[in-house]
Amino acid sequence: MYAWIWRRLPGTWQTKTAIALGLLVAIAVLLWYVAFPWIEPKVQFDHGVVQDPAPSGSATPG
Template identity: 70%
Template sequence: MYAWIWRRLPGEWPTKLATALGVIIAVGAIFWYAVFPWVEPKVQFDHGVVDHPTPSTSAPRS
């Protein structure tokens, strides 16, 4: 699949590389600024809260 995309990009390899990097950066920015903020309220996270068992009140260890 990636070879098929690479062959379809215009120009020699430096132009293909610049075009591919530009597309990757653009897609990443779309995800970062549009998709992730839209999805975030729909997904429930614990926000780093970890429930640790409380220490027992038994006799201290020696």
């Protein structure tokens, strides 16, 4: 698949490399700013309950 994409890109290998890097950056930006914020409320990875072992304001002998 990657060879097929590489053959379809225009220009010399330097141009192909620049275009491929530009496409990679564009896809990463699209994922980072559009896809991930959209999907974040739908996944429950970090919604666990964390209990503090020594809550502030607790009475500890001094």
